[in-house]
Structures are given as structure tokens and as C-alpha cells.
Amino acid sequence: xxxxxxxxEMKTIWNERIGGFIAWQQIFHVLSGLRYWMKDRNGEHEDxxxxxxxxxxxxxxxxxxxxxxxxxxxxxxxxxxxxLYFNKKDDAWLLEESIVDTSKTNLEIILMEIRxxxxxxxCFESYLRDKKIKTQEWIE
Numbered sequence: 001x002x003x004x005x006x007x008x009e010m011k012t013i014w015n016e017r018i019g020g021f022i023a024w025q026q027i028f029h030v031l032s033g034l035r036y037w038m039k040d041r042n043g044e045h046e047d048x049x050x051x052x053x054x055x056x057x058x059x060x061x062x063x064x065x066x067x068x069x070x071x072x073x074x075x076x077x078x079x080x081x082x083x084l085y086f087n088k089k090d091d092a093w094l095l096e097e098s099i100v101d102t103s104k105t106n107l108e109i110i111l112m113e114i115r116x117x118x119x120x121x122x123c124f125e126s127y128l129r130d131k132k133i134k135t136q137e138w139i140e
Contacts, residue, residue, distance in 0.1 A: 003075070004136050005121065006068060009128050014068065018127045025054060025062050027071055030120050032056040035078050037100055037109050038085040049074070 006027060013023050021029075028049075033056075049070075053063035066074075094107040101109070128135050 001136060001139050002117070002121065003072070005124060006072060006075075009133055009135055010124070011068065012133060013124075013127065013131070015065070019123050021058050022062060023124070024066055024068075024071060025056070025058065026120055026123075028054060028066060028074070029056050029058055030117055031071070031075055031078055033116060034113055035081060037098075037113055038082050039100065040085055041099065 010023060010027070016023050018026065049066065052066070054066060055062055089106075094110075095105050098104045098106050098109045104112070125135050
């Protein structure tokens with residue numbers, strides 16, 4: 001659903017301000033959050049676009065821009081990281097401390113990120129409907 005939203009519906013609102021933030025910046029915010037929280041080793045938060053002034057924590061308006069293709073490439077790379085994050089994990093791992101924040105379990109991190117994705121996608125869906133832009137069907 002996320003890819004379809006970015007590839008199709010977001011084209012018309014890519015650079016618009018939604019809920020106080022630029023649409024593409026919010027998408028990158030979600031993805032960079034996943035990249036930070038869902039890693040197998042702790043360390044520096046490495047991003048391909050650190051040299052750009054895009055402010056993925058939404059602390060201010062971006063001075064540089066990302067294209068849809070750049071965001072989709074970032075997400076494709078992130079998919080590999082997420083696959084590794086879940087690779088060979090078991091139920092016991094879910095209850096272990098996260099390496100990123102030891103006050104949370106791995107399950108809490110996963111649920112936190114699901115809520116974060118749902119929040120932003122819901123905002124986009126509502127905004128698109130208000131603008132009479134057809135949104136995608138829900139995928140079970």
C-alpha cells in the first residue's frame with residue numbers, strides 16, 4: 001500500500017504542506033524512522049541523504065528536495081534492512097530488549113513503528129479524499 005500511495009496518489013501532492021509539513025518530507029520521516037529503529041546492530045544512524053538539508057525529524061522545512069524516485073530507492077534499500085532485521089528471529093526475541101533503546105522490547109519497537117506508519121498514511125488518505133483524489137483500495 002505504501003509503494004502505491006507514493007507512486008500514484010502522492011504525485012499530485014508531493015510538495016504540498018499537509019498538517020504543517022511537506023508531504024514528501026513526512027514520507028521520508030517515516031522511512032528514516034524505520035531505518036533507525038529496525039536495525040540488527042546499534043551504532044550510527046546512516047542515511048544516504050545526510051548531506052542534504054531535508055530534516056527528516058520534521059524540525060523545520062526542507063531546504064533541499066527529494067524526488068519520488070529517490071524516496072522509492074531509499075525504501076527499496078530499507079526493505080533489505082528490514083528483511084535482515086526479522087531474519088531468523090523467534091518469539092523469544094520479541095521480548096528481548098531493543099539494541100536501540102533498552103527500555104523497550106523488540107515487540108514494542110515493532111508496534112511503535114506500525115502505529116507511526118498508520119498515523120502518517122491515515123493523514124495522507126484523509127487529505128487526498130478531501131481533495132477528491134481517488135485513493136487506493138485497502139489491502140488485507
